Amino acid sequence: MTFGEKLKKARQQAGYTQEELSNIMTVSRAAVAKWESDRGMPDVSNLKRIAAILDVSVDYLLDEGVPMYLNVTKKPIDLEAFRGGRKLTRRRILRIKERILREMYPNAKIVRLALRRIRNSRRETATEQFIGWVTAVLGTFPLFSVVEVSKLVNSLDHQYYLVNEGDRQYFVTITDEYLTARAQAAPITARKFEIGDRTFLAGRKVR
CATH class of the missing domain: 1.10.260.40 (lambda repressor-like DNA-binding domains)
Known part of the structure; x- marks a missing residue:
């Protein structure tokens, strides 16, 4: 089952x-x-x-025979330590983060994830519906999905990965300050999937 x-x-x-x-x-x-x-x-x-x-x-x-790992690891990272006298552009920061991730899991299969959507809560949905009604009454352009767009913008400094190391799988979030790895209770195998209120799409492998 x-x-x-x-x-x-x-x-x-x-x-x-x-x-x-x-x-x-x-x-x-x-x-x-x-x-x-x-x-x-x-x-x-x-x-x-x-x-x-x-x-x-x-x-x-959980499926029979699937191991359960519920540990969460949060590790501070220091981007400045990797600056090397060069400007920290967003592209360089991404490379540094993936270098740190690879050093933490040297032999693992790592897949970068694209954040496709952050779903609104019921309260946020109600707020957007009210905004849409007001803008319609006033004759202006509707502002639906403003909250979702705002949350996506606020997540631009977050990178997400699936790390497969032996029989364990980790969902990893990296910000400019921390790397957080959450061991999955059961492996994620679908290319598109949800965790909490977020929808992800599996992308390329990290070398």
């Missing part, structure tokens, strides 16, 4: 609809539907919440 099948069974036994579970977890119904159809995996924090809400263990939800 797959993770999605176990999640669906546990949700139904707990007496929740997909909509009710998504409301409790403050995620979209589409996210729950993707998890149940094995088109995406919740991150570690959401996995723990699901287990608590549905009164099952994390071990039960």
